[in-house]
Amino acid sequence: MNIELLRNYCINKKGVTEEFPFDETTLVFKVMNKMFALTDLVDNMSVNLKCKPDLIIKLREEYPDTVLPGYHMNKKHWNVIKFDDRIEDKKIFEWIDNSYDLVVMKLTKKDKEKLKAL
Numbered sequence: 245m246n247i248e249l250l251r252n253y254c255i256n257k258k259g260v261t262e263e264f265p266f267d268e269t270t271l272v273f274k275v276m277n278k279m280f281a282l283t284d285l286v287d288n289m290s291v292n293l294k295c296k297p298d299l300i301i302k303l304r305e306e307y308p309d310t311v312l313p314g315y316h317m318n319k320k321h322w323n324v325i326k327f328d329d330r331i332e333d334k335k336i337f338e339w340i341d342n343s344y345d346l347v348v349m350k351l352t353k354k355d356k357e358k359l360k361a362l
Contacts, residue, residue, distance in 0.1 A: 246327065276358065
């Protein structure tokens with residue numbers, strides 16, 4: 245995984261925007277103005293993704309050196325996935341999809357309708 249693959253995959257999802265709300269190096273991907281992924285462009289060796297709490301522990305145990313508690317995020321809901329050869333891009337894309345879907349599920353009815361209309 246690299247920043248180009250990550251960005252292309254995220255930005256092509258329905259209703260996604262990208263911005264720098266924290267600083268000029270932290271790229272954040274949002275769906276309907278709700279964050280689902282972020283990465284640092286200077287040290288783009290990882291991505292923070294939202295995850296179901298019951299799955300978070302399992303992933304951290306299965307990938308102990310690669311999936312870690314979310315840096316500067318709620319550790320119950322966010323993981324940092326380090327980019328290395330131990331996890332296939334396909335698996336990271338699946339986790340991006342899960343993060344996106346978790347955020348979409350929590351959108352207001354109005355935002356869900358706007359997203360559907362896009």
